[in-house]
Amino acid sequence: MNAIEINSLxxxxxxxxxxxxxxLNVEEGEIFGFLGPNGAGKSTTMMILTTLLKxxxxxxxxxGFDVVTNPSKVRKNIGFVQQEIGIDEYLTARENLQFQxxxxxxPKEQIQKRIEEVLDLVELTEKQDDQSITFSGGMRKRLDIAxxxxxxxxxxxxxxxxxxxxxQTRRKIWEYIRKIHKEFGMTIFVSTHYMEExxxxxxxxxxxxxxxxxxxxxxxxxxxxxxxDLVTFSVMSNEIKKEQFIQKIKMIELIKNVxxxxxxxxxxxSNSTQIIPKIFQISSEIGINIDSFVLNKPTLDDVFIxxxxxxxxxxxxxxxxxxxxxxxxxxxxL
Amino acid sequence: MIISDTYAIFWRxxxxxxxxxxxxxxxxxxxxxxxxxxxxxxxxxxxxIQSVGFDGEYIEFMAPxxxxxxxxxxxIFGGVNTLWDRRYGFMNKALxxxxxxxxxxxxxxxxxxxxxAFQSSLILGMALALGVSMPHLWMIAPIMGIVILFSIGFSGxxxxxxxxxxxxxxxxxxxxxxxxxxxxxxxxxxxxxxMPDWLASIAAFNPVSYTVILVxxxxxxxxxxxxAITSIAVLGTFSIIMIGLASYVFTRDVNKPF
Numbered sequence: 001m002n003a004i005e006i007n008s009l010x011x012x013x014x015x016x017x018x019x020x021x022x023x024l025n026v027e028e029g030e031i032f033g034f035l036g037p038n039g040a041g042k043s044t045t046m047m048i049l050t051t052l053l054k055x056x057x058x059x060x061x062x063x064g065f066d067v068v069t070n071p072s073k074v075r076k077n078i079g080f081v082q083q084e085i086g087i088d089e090y091l092t093a094r095e096n097l098q099f100q101x102x103x104x105x106x107p108k109e110q111i112q113k114r115i116e117e118v119l120d121l122v123e124l125t126e127k128q129d130d131q132s133i134t135f136s137g138g139m140r141k142r143l144d145i146a147x148x149x150x151x152x153x154x155x156x157x158x159x160x161x162x163x164x165x166x167x168q169t170r171r172k173i174w175e176y177i178r179k180i181h182k183e184f185g186m187t188i189f190v191s192t193h194y195m196e197e198x199x200x201x202x203x204x205x206x207x208x209x210x211x212x213x214x215x216x217x218x219x220x221x222x223x224x225x226x227x228x229d230l231v232t233f234s235v236m237s238n239e240i241k242k243e244q245f246i247q248k249i250k251m252i253e254l255i256k257n258v259x260x261x262x263x264x265x266x267x268x269x270s271n272s273t274q275i276i277p278k279i280f281q282i283s284s285e286i287g288i289n290i291d292s293f294v295l296n297k298p299t300l301d302d303v304f305i306x307x308x309x310x311x312x313x314x315x316x317x318x319x320x321x322x323x324x325x326x327x328x329x330x331x332x333x334l
Numbered sequence: 335m336i337i338s339d340t341y342a343i344f345w346r347x348x349x350x351x352x353x354x355x356x357x358x359x360x361x362x363x364x365x366x367x368x369x370x371x372x373x374x375x376x377x378x379x380x381x382x383i384q385s386v387g388f389d390g391e392y393i394e395f396m397a398p399x400x401x402x403x404x405x406x407x408x409x410i411f412g413g414v415n416t417l418w419d420r421r422y423g424f425m426n427k428a429l430x431x432x433x434x435x436x437x438x439x440x441x442x443x444x445x446x447x448x449x450x451a452f453q454s455s456l457i458l459g460m461a462l463a464l465g466v467s468m469p470h471l472w473m474i475a476p477i478m479g480i481v482i483l484f485s486i487g488f489s490g491x492x493x494x495x496x497x498x499x500x501x502x503x504x505x506x507x508x509x510x511x512x513x514x515x516x517x518x519x520x521x522x523x524x525x526x527x528x529m530p531d532w533l534a535s536i537a538a539f540n541p542v543s544y545t546v547i548l549v550x551x552x553x554x555x556x557x558x559x560x561x562a563i564t565s566i567a568v569l570g571t572f573s574i575i576m577i578g579l580a581s582y583v584f585t586r587d588v589n590k591p592f
Contacts, residue, residue, distance in 0.1 A: 052591075080427070105335075
């Protein structure tokens, strides 16, 4: 059974199409990443899946329950940690968790145990009676995540879980998410515009842009499909030997392209780990010296560029800025 | 189920209130000024008040009015955190949980009414300290019951407007437009009998009027049972309508994107 099923889902706002006929299945127990720039439609999709917005057309279901016709069943099975930190700053960490237990209708006798369990998980046990207004950004996010999972939802939705946090805190949050996943085995649906996050955390990634899903697959497969491992060798030798060397390299399978740049030989291949030993073999046969080599694996960044034709962080693109602005104005409630 | 769900929201609102000690004091400043300043400015109207049958000083006449003023403003402002909750995303926690939208609205309303009653009781204490006489002190309990009943209606108005308004500006604009006329178009500061007829007839439709008259009778110790029953019936109807309306509007509007 799929944890989440989305069929030709479309959401139109007054002046724009936020998501455009997307279809997607998320399997039970996986960490699924929804990757795209601001304004791509990630949050809108997530709000439909968490019953906060109604789609214009198409349908979506969580554990078989339709988000439009059966929202109360959906709400029983989900946890939602949104982008803005949704804790009550006047309450202590424990009180925030108590509130979450109450609204999640957890039996009274279990509340105490649950709270201790999640406090331990996000390492806030010592701070539990402090007002959360005194917490740092990372601690607030941890508390917010704890609130999202204390009722043990079958699907945990994390909307941009590390936005606005520093690198160390971000890594720490990833660690918690992995720990949660290991401990509870729930399905996690995480949206992000950070490549590293999708790459680090997710079993599968869907790239969304302009409201459309461009590709869904594992990060590894996407990167391999690009076939753009770049290996750069520095060699000191005469031209004849170099030419001989290159001719032999070109005959190796899996090699796509070879370029020379003075003393550097740049090799493009689909699987560099297999070709590097072969190249060293050839070099010793010919008697050519390799001083050093550098290997560049493709990143999810490269994947994103290849599917959307633009860089995820490219803010200079006029069209992109327009969308970003639009998205911000929509959040302000226009 | 709806009781425990409503209680969850109520519990959080009360926790929040208890933590804002400065808020408790700040909310008392305005009614305190009313009692001290207005009570003295209009002290000379005592003969007028007596001419319509109120046997006491002006400050004793207006103390119930200020008590209700406290209740009106505490409850009509009380819904504003609905806007904050939506703005900062706290509301989405409740909206994606199994509890119903109505119980969110109801929990907020009950908490606001409780807070309004508590604030009013502080003002009542202040009035007593300033020399307002009250023959039966045990009347304080039923008076608070009336204040809670009354405040549920007004907190309903507040929660409703907060859910429908998309911005703080809209909310405060509407609330300020509503609050003062509701207070002034009642016998809170001045007897209905001495108002021009057209104003008095408008005031007759104002639930504030019924509350003020009832609380004033309860404080002075002479309760006319027929008018008391009428007042309670009017207040009860008002509050029930507001509960229904507020949960309808709240449910409708929180389902729209903020």
